[in-house]
Amino acid sequence: MSHYFSIDGTYVWNPSIGPGDLFTHLAEALTPLAGPSGIGVTPGDPHDHPIDGAVFAKFADTLVAEYRATSHPIKRALLEGFVATAAVLARRGGLPLPALDGPAGTSTRDIPGGGAAGPDRLAELMAEHERAMPA
Template identity: 30%
Template structure:
């Protein structure tokens, strides 16, 4: 069993059940802190349609918070979800426009991770 994250029927990421469930839970928690919707909509519990503009705003909100925060623990938690979220956004056809040098530097570091998005 696996989760499916898709855009208009095209699969973007298909992780196993536990990673998919953990990602959704982490996204929901981050969205609550940011006061933004995740842009992930489900009607079946394990298939999520990505609303690319809303998801992009959500990921951008995490990027801004991570780049501007000096809080060690908050940054550690965001480091657990932000790189994967950026990879999902790019794979879904979205983009990010860093507003500050710190945001740009953070995106460069995330892109250098070269996440394979193979579903692992």
């Protein structure tokens, strides 16, 4: 058994139950930080997840911006797996991620002397995740 994630009708990921459950639970946990995820559930099929592309694009872009802006190493570490996975899904769905392509911002909770994450680190993670994410 597995999960099915589609963005605006296009399937973008078909993970097994464990990673699929974890992704949906983490998305729910991150909504206070980034707003609604746009990840739905088909009535009668808890493993089918239609995603509203416009809502998910905003959600994922907000998390990419937060990840890239923070200099807090623990916050960055906690975000990076989810953010890389969400960014791959957004790209597969043809969604814009302006925060991925532009310069990193700054966080209000930075650690003095810490540096923000550059786009190269996230690009490396996305490439690694892309290879491990069956569509």
